Amino acid sequence: MIGSCAFAATAPRFASGKTPALGFADFTRNAAPSLLGSRTPRNGALSARTGKRFLPIRATAVKEARNRDPPAAVSPDCRKVMVIGGDGYCGWATALHLSKQGYEVAIVDSLVRRLFDEQLGTYTLTPIASIQERLKKWKEKSGKTIDLFVGDICEFQFLESCFKSFEPNAVVHFGEQRSAPYSMIDRSRAVYTQHNNIVGTINVLFAIKEFSPECHLVKLGTMGEYGTPNIDIEEGFITITHNGRTDTLPYPKQASSFYHLSKVHDSHNIAFTCKAWGVRATDLNQGVVYGTFTPETQEDEALINRLDYDGIFGTALNRFCVQAAIGHPLTVYGKGGQARTLEFSTRGYLDIRDTVRCVELAIANPAKLGEFRVFNQFTEQFSVNELAKLVTKAGEKLGIEVKTQSVPNPRVEAEEHYYNAKHTKLMELGLEPHFLSEGLLDSLLNVAIKYAARINTSLIMPDVSWKKIGVTPRTLVSKQP
Numbered sequence: 001m002i003g004s005c006a007f008a009a010t011a012p013r014f015a016s017g018k019t020p021a022l023g024f025a026d027f028t029r030n031a032a033p034s035l036l037g038s039r040t041p042r043n044g045a046l047s048a049r050t051g052k053r054f055l056p057i058r059a060t061a062v063k064e065a066r067n068r069d070p071p072a073a074v075s076p077d078c079r080k081v082m083v084i085g086g087d088g089y090c091g092w093a094t095a096l097h098l099s100k101q102g103y104e105v106a107i108v109d110s111l112v113r114r115l116f117d118e119q120l121g122t123y124t125l126t127p128i129a130s131i132q133e134r135l136k137k138w139k140e141k142s143g144k145t146i147d148l149f150v151g152d153i154c155e156f157q158f159l160e161s162c163f164k165s166f167e168p169n170a171v172v173h174f175g176e177q178r179s180a181p182y183s184m185i186d187r188s189r190a191v192y193t194q195h196n197n198i199v200g201t202i203n204v205l206f207a208i209k210e211f212s213p214e215c216h217l218v219k220l221g222t223m224g225e226y227g228t229p230n231i232d233i234e235e236g237f238i239t240i241t242h243n244g245r246t247d248t249l250p251y252p253k254q255a256s257s258f259y260h261l262s263k264v265h266d267s268h269n270i271a272f273t274c275k276a277w278g279v280r281a282t283d284l285n286q287g288v289v290y291g292t293f294t295p296e297t298q299e300d301e302a303l304i305n306r307l308d309y310d311g312i313f314g315t316a317l318n319r320f321c322v323q324a325a326i327g328h329p330l331t332v333y334g335k336g337g338q339a340r341t342l343e344f345s346t347r348g349y350l351d352i353r354d355t356v357r358c359v360e361l362a363i364a365n366p367a368k369l370g371e372f373r374v375f376n377q378f379t380e381q382f383s384v385n386e387l388a389k390l391v392t393k394a395g396e397k398l399g400i401e402v403k404t405q406s407v408p409n410p411r412v413e414a415e416e417h418y419y420n421a422k423h424t425k426l427m428e429l430g431l432e433p434h435f436l437s438e439g440l441l442d443s444l445l446n447v448a449i450k451y452a453a454r455i456n457t458s459l460i461m462p463d464v465s466w467k468k469i470g471v472t473p474r475t476l477v478s479k480q481p
């Protein structure tokens with residue numbers, strides 16, 4: 001049973017409907033510049049879709065008694081894992097996986113991802129339950145309890161309470177604004193993204209230093225930090241000989257959005273604190289994740305993971321499968337004239353089942369004190385064209401005719417480029433990848449078909465332009481000031 005509020009002292013006091021509901025601009029105006037004060041809307045925002053009031057969230061914690069006896073396979077040195085962002089796409093699947101493996105897990109999440117949907121009029125294709133319902137169902141199914149701390153890690157007092165209460169051996173940090181298009185909507189979202197991500201990560205580093213100096217930080221970065229250099233991408237570091245002298249240096253970063261830039265800055269801050277304070281950290285430069293199911297999220301409808309398909313939060317393959325399911329052409333970004341498309345643009349991809357396993361491998365094999373490790377976390381590389389072909393073939397098998405449409409590229413990025421990124425370190429630790437088989441496509445496509453009635457086609461097309469930052473996207477139901 002979900003228990004008492006452990007942090008009543010920092011719990012929010014909400015006005016009772018006297019203040020008008022706040023839109024996103026108010027939220028970010030309150031949130032972004034305020035490093036010390038409240039980042040929470042005073043009276044919550046109205047749901048754009050349902051009209052219901054979305055209660056603001058701030059520094060509240062819900063706790064339950066923990067499982068005390070992990071299986072022998074889990075080392076006591078890494079037994080207690082705090083999953084920041086555990087209500088999100090990667091975090092939810094990871095929290096359940098670690099719990100199933102016998103780790104003692106606590107989720108820390110501000111639930112702000114759900115708020116973005118409310119504000120932008122977007123929503124997950126799969127109907128996800130509230131975090132409280134999810135955890136209750138998990139307890140029912142597995143007999144295992146996952147602690148829950150609801151609050152914003154940019155509020156240090158809240159984070160301090162989480163650390164002191166849970167005393168983690170490892171922190172897996174997924175808790176960031178993770179959409180590049182979101183960060184390119186307008187100034188307020190660019191500022192929000194960098195503030196949320198960079199301040200949140202600095203707070204985690206300070207919390208480790210002050211309350212759990214032995215704690216291992218496993219931080220989710222992205223392969224997008226590297227950009228697309230015309231040489232092989234190494235795992236974090238490159239040895240360079242220059243004017244007769246040789247050194248091993250951080251691999252150059254060429255981020256291509258305010259979101260990606262926030263991740264680059266995170267990496268620098270983490271590397272610095274490893275050196276300065278002896279923090280132990282693993283930076284997982286993750287590729288694009290696809291898929292919905294892990295064995296744990298499949299155990300019950302109430303445990304289902306989110307699946308984003310809209311132009312702001314949907315990632316390439318997930319988006320393609322949803323498009324295919326409703327007969328919408330696959331939207332391959334390229335120049336309007338179709339003469340050159342981004343079909344050769346290549347990225348690293350991985351199955352969500354591998355995301356959870358990679359994180360587990362990193363936790364079970366922690367970095368040494370003072371060590372800053374970087375793993376490139378993806379299993380296969382595909383060009384957009386190859387992905388589109390795979391989806392078309394899988395669609396044929398299900399009797400769906402899949403077409404491809406080239407749409408103007410909203411991003412500023414190389415249209416054709418060399419791409420060869422190393423990814424051996426997680427394999428060396430024992431990762432056995434799930435490759436992008438047609439079976440997986442069937443399962444992604446079948447999920448999309450199952451929930452096709454929920455698809456809102458007006459959310460599919462890319463709506464945010466890197467060059468026209470500040471133009472209100474169509475997904476916004478009402479215009480913001």
Ligand SMILES: NC(=O)c1ccc[n+]([C@@H]2O[C@H](COP(=O)([O-])OP(=O)(O)OC[C@H]3O[C@@H](n4cnc5c(N)ncnc54)[C@H](O)[C@@H]3O)[C@@H](O)[C@H]2O)c1
Nearest residue numbers: 085087088089090110111112113152153175176178220289
């Ligand atoms: N999904 C991908 O394909 C992908 C690829 C590469 C890297 N990543 C990285 O993995 C991480 C997780 O991605 P995801 O797809 O699960 O994102 P997501 O948006 O689904 O989940 C992020 C979660 O973090 C929470 N959160 C955000 N800011 C917070 C804060 N200040 N305090 C507390 N909670 C906060 C959100 O409410 C959300 O539940 C991100 O850091 C992202 O950059 C994801």
